[in-house]
Amino acid sequence: MSEVTLTINNEEVKAKQGMTILEAAQTVGIEIPTLCHHEKLVPYGACRVCLVELTNGKKSRLVTSCAYPVEEGLTVMTESAPVVKARRMILELMWARSPGVEPIRRLGTKYGISGVQAIREYGITPPQPKFEIEPTYCVLCGMCVRYCEEVKRKNAIGFIGRGTEREVVFFPEIARKECPGCEECFKLCPTGALPSHYALTEARAATE
Amino acid sequence: MPTLKTPQDLERLRKDLSAARDPKKPCVTVCSGTGCHAYGCDKISEAFQAEIKKQGLEKKVDIRRTGCHGFCERGTLVVVFPDEVCYLRVKPEDVPEIVSTTLKQNKLVERLLYSDGDGKKITHEGEIPFYKHQNRIVFGSNRLLDPKKIDEYIALGGYSALAKALSGMTPKQVLDEVKKANLRGRGGGGFPAGIKWEVTRNAPGDVKYVIVNADEGDPGAYMDRSLLEGNPHSVLEGLIIGAYAIGAQQGYVYVRQEYPLAVENLSVALKQARENGLLGKNILGSGFDFDVKVHRGAGAFVSGEETALMTALEGRVGESRPKYVYPAIKGLYGKPTNINNVETWATVPLIINKGADWFTGIGTQGSKGTKIFSLVGKVNNTGLVEVPMGMTLREVVFDIGGGIPNGKKFKGVQTGGPSGGVLPDKLLDLKVDFDELTKAGSMMGSGGMIVMDEENCMVDIARYFLHFLAEESCGKCVPCREGIYQMLKIVDRICAGDGRDGDSDLLQEIAEVVRDASLCALGGTAPNPVLSTIRYFKDEYDAHIWQKECPAGVCKSLIQYFIVPEKCKACLICLRNCPAEAITGAKNQVHVINQEKCTKCGVCLEVCPTKFDAVTKLSGRKIHTQAVTA
Numbered sequence: 001m002s003e004v005t006l007t008i009n010n011e012e013v014k015a016k017q018g019m020t021i022l023e024a025a026q027t028v029g030i031e032i033p034t035l036c037h038h039e040k041l042v043p044y045g046a047c048r049v050c051l052v053e054l055t056n057g058k059k060s061r062l063v064t065s066c067a068y069p070v071e072e073g074l075t076v077m078t079e080s081a082p083v084v085k086a087r088r089m090i091l092e093l094m095w096a097r098s099p100g101v102e103p104i105r106r107l108g109t110k111y112g113i114s115g116v117q118a119i120r121e122y123g124i125t126p127p128q129p130k131f132e133i134e135p136t137y138c139v140l141c142g143m144c145v146r147y148c149e150e151v152k153r154k155n156a157i158g159f160i161g162r163g164t165e166r167e168v169v170f171f172p173e174i175a176r177k178e179c180p181g182c183e184e185c186f187k188l189c190p191t192g193a194l195p196s197h198y199a200l201t202e203a204r205a206a207t208e
Numbered sequence: 209m210p211t212l213k214t215p216q217d218l219e220r221l222r223k224d225l226s227a228a229r230d231p232k233k234p235c236v237t238v239c240s241g242t243g244c245h246a247y248g249c250d251k252i253s254e255a256f257q258a259e260i261k262k263q264g265l266e267k268k269v270d271i272r273r274t275g276c277h278g279f280c281e282r283g284t285l286v287v288v289f290p291d292e293v294c295y296l297r298v299k300p301e302d303v304p305e306i307v308s309t310t311l312k313q314n315k316l317v318e319r320l321l322y323s324d325g326d327g328k329k330i331t332h333e334g335e336i337p338f339y340k341h342q343n344r345i346v347f348g349s350n351r352l353l354d355p356k357k358i359d360e361y362i363a364l365g366g367y368s369a370l371a372k373a374l375s376g377m378t379p380k381q382v383l384d385e386v387k388k389a390n391l392r393g394r395g396g397g398g399f400p401a402g403i404k405w406e407v408t409r410n411a412p413g414d415v416k417y418v419i420v421n422a423d424e425g426d427p428g429a430y431m432d433r434s435l436l437e438g439n440p441h442s443v444l445e446g447l448i449i450g451a452y453a454i455g456a457q458q459g460y461v462y463v464r465q466e467y468p469l470a471v472e473n474l475s476v477a478l479k480q481a482r483e484n485g486l487l488g489k490n491i492l493g494s495g496f497d498f499d500v501k502v503h504r505g506a507g508a509f510v511s512g513e514e515t516a517l518m519t520a521l522e523g524r525v526g527e528s529r530p531k532y533v534y535p536a537i538k539g540l541y542g543k544p545t546n547i548n549n550v551e552t553w554a555t556v557p558l559i560i561n562k563g564a565d566w567f568t569g570i571g572t573q574g575s576k577g578t579k580i581f582s583l584v585g586k587v588n589n590t591g592l593v594e595v596p597m598g599m600t601l602r603e604v605v606f607d608i609g610g611g612i613p614n615g616k617k618f619k620g621v622q623t624g625g626p627s628g629g630v631l632p633d634k635l636l637d638l639k640v641d642f643d644e645l646t647k648a649g650s651m652m653g654s655g656g657m658i659v660m661d662e663e664n665c666m667v668d669i670a671r672y673f674l675h676f677l678a679e680e681s682c683g684k685c686v687p688c689r690e691g692i693y694q695m696l697k698i699v700d701r702i703c704a705g706d707g708r709d710g711d712s713d714l715l716q717e718i719a720e721v722v723r724d725a726s727l728c729a730l731g732g733t734a735p736n737p738v739l740s741t742i743r744y745f746k747d748e749y750d751a752h753i754w755q756k757e758c759p760a761g762v763c764k765s766l767i768q769y770f771i772v773p774e775k776c777k778a779c780l781i782c783l784r785n786c787p788a789e790a791i792t793g794a795k796n797q798v799h800v801i802n803q804e805k806c807t808k809c810g811v812c813l814e815v816c817p818t819k820f821d822a823v824t825k826l827s828g829r830k831i832h833t834q835a836v837t838a
Contacts, residue, residue: 166683
């Protein structure tokens with residue numbers, strides 16, 4: 001396979017054709033945060049935390065490094081001001097939604113998001129939360145859904161609903177048959193919410 | 209029906225068909241687009257059939273049911289050919305008079321003609337201001353043919369562009385012509401179709417697809433629907449030509465299930481095209497094989513986004529996927545796929561027939577040709593209009609649209625649906641094309657144009673679109689799912705009178721990230737309604753946040769209705785009509801609205817006789833002043 005040269009954070013990086021920016025960065029130890037990425041799965045581009053800034057002449061734009069394939073001569077910045085601004089907002093939005101999820105708290109803290117639900121900096125007193133809280137554990141990274149579909153090819157778990165109504169569900173007809181003895185998706189869940197979800201479905205199925 | 213085996217067969221058929229069409233023979237055309245269906249065009253068409261028979265004109269007069277003519281405000285539309293006498297708002301009871309007066313005696317039914325402001329009557333369709341300022345190169349054939357009859361399309365020269373392409377041009381030549389025409393995608397993005405075709409054509413792989421995106425979903429927009437209903441063969445012809453240029457063997461039309469007439473007419477068109485040998489194996493003897501399937505979409509707005517559409521076509525839930533490798537290279541089922549909007553495809557035959565030079569003669573530097581808009585909202589002449597690119601908003605809204613009803617003041621025009629923005633009166637002279645609209649913070653979108661007057665609250669408009677988008681976001685990526693939701697929450701509280709210091713800054717902050725960081729164009733353009741209203745109507749946001757006032761009097765939490773005691777004649781009308789029983793009073797006793805009970809429906813204001821004018825709607829500080837004096 002042919003090799004391409006790109007620049008990441010002013011550093012020249014050689015990468016194999018077909019790699020993503022994220023993979024290329026990892027080969028030289030440049031860290032780009034991710035939440036919905038898994039090397040066994042097709043790039044999904046949902047959490048947008050791995051955004052990087054791509055510059056082409058005067059134009060620059062944000063792309064997800066997990067999905068963008070390397071090209072000869074790409075100029076990539078992984079922590080530029082636009083990247084940090086977007087990443088911070090994304091983490092704030094996720095934190096507001098899932099305040100109890102450890103990876104989000106950890107990453108959020110790293111990007112200087114202080115306190116729960118990010119108290120508004122310019123608010124009147126008493127301080128009000130920047131975003132209203134609708135707490136949930138699942139961050140909809142889709143890791144479990146994609147793993148079951150792409151690796152296990154069972155489709156025992158999937159999404160229902162649109163927008164903020166979106167949620168992960170086990171399909172009882174399939175799950176009853178396939179999940180006991182597999183449960184491989186449990187380990188993937190970044191929140192630990194998935195096993196409880198499954199237990200709930202199982203419990204419901206048992207009472208029916 | 210004979211199967212057409214060569215371009216000569218097609219030409220022969222066209223000659224036979226047009227010879228059979230006597231241009232002097234009177235023909236009653238009943239518009240049967242969706243709008244006129246709602247008005248009851250079925251009954252009118254039946255009435256014409258019965259009446260013509262009754263008056264013994266069966267042999268002398270043809271009746272044709274066509275697709276949408278565009279002037280939906282005045283439906284049901286009836287045009288009597290050959291003189292193109294245009295009757296508006298025709299009711300079944302008008303039919304006998306039209307038959308006896310116009311068809312028998314060749315005289316006019318004056319009362320059904322268009323009447324301009326001074327009461328002057330206009331007879332011919334083309335002279336009505338609504339039509340006069342248009343240039344209907346794509347949409348104009350709608351009124352000339354019955355969409356369920358391929359013969360009528362062929363008689364008017366239909367499929368001649370296909371014959372020309374297949375017999376006289378190489379795929380590369382077809383592609384070059386479209387590229388030269390600089391045809392830009394009519395679905396919203398405005399990406400040059402020719403370049404997209406070229407990338408698909410050059411992409412490695414033998415299996416390639418072409419798709420018609422008929423998943424029109426913008427609120428108030430219905431031009432793709434009307435085109436597909438009224439002239440499905442024009443879309444199909446464009447698609448076949450495109451497939452030939454690109455080297456695709458299979459096409460799809462992704463059309464919304466909510467468009468039953470479009471699905472029906474399209475299915476009929478496909479069947480007839482197949483029977484005539486215009487689809488299938490060895491089309492017109494060229495050796496080119498191509499067929500088309502119809503896929504009915506389940507009605508998710510996001511499925512109009514091309515990658516989501518392809519995902520849906522594959523049988524999954526319609527969700528966008530990263531587009532860093534273009535669908536033109538890796539699209540449907542991972543194969544090179546070219547997707548264009550209905551209107552884009554329908555423009556292709558015109559370019560092939562008349563040439564790229566003709567096409568580039570219309571429009572502006574960067575945007576060529578015409579664009580169909582659905583002109584709706586607070587405008588006198590609502591309907592579908594096709595205008596050359598570069599026409600000003602003022603010409604569209606005032607010359608064609610006839611201005612704002614009821615003497616109200618123009619406030620803004622929303623273009624591009626949920627992806628677009630609201631443009632204020634100071635931009636009325638903006639030339640409408642892809643680039644100018646984007647520069648102004650809106651976008652062409654698929655061509656929705658919603659006119660707003662002084663009684664529209666811009667914060668409420670932003671709220672409406674955010675609400676729409678929050679429901680239609682697929683929920684896959686974080687900025688779109690969570691960002692739109694939080695923006696909606698903020699705008700909701702501003703409308704409810706709970707706006708906070710810094711809310712417009714916070715909106716702006718979220719909006720920018722949603723725009724820059726979302727996975728697909730739905731999220732990428734979702735902040736436009738918010739950003740454009742903040743940009744052009746910041747004072748309205750401020751009034752809501754600081755004065756707790758809705759200047760347009762729309763946001764219910766911020767308005768109150770009052771009865772002015774000095775003006776109230778105690779006539780009991782408002783009292784009896786109030787659905788909440790919130791008005792107290794009696795004969796000879798001034799009426800008072802109980803604010804606790806009032807649901808702010810505004811019925812009292814509507815029913816209070818104009819000569820009394822005793823009910824007022826107040827907002828902000830005025831409420832307190834009123835409360836103190838009362």
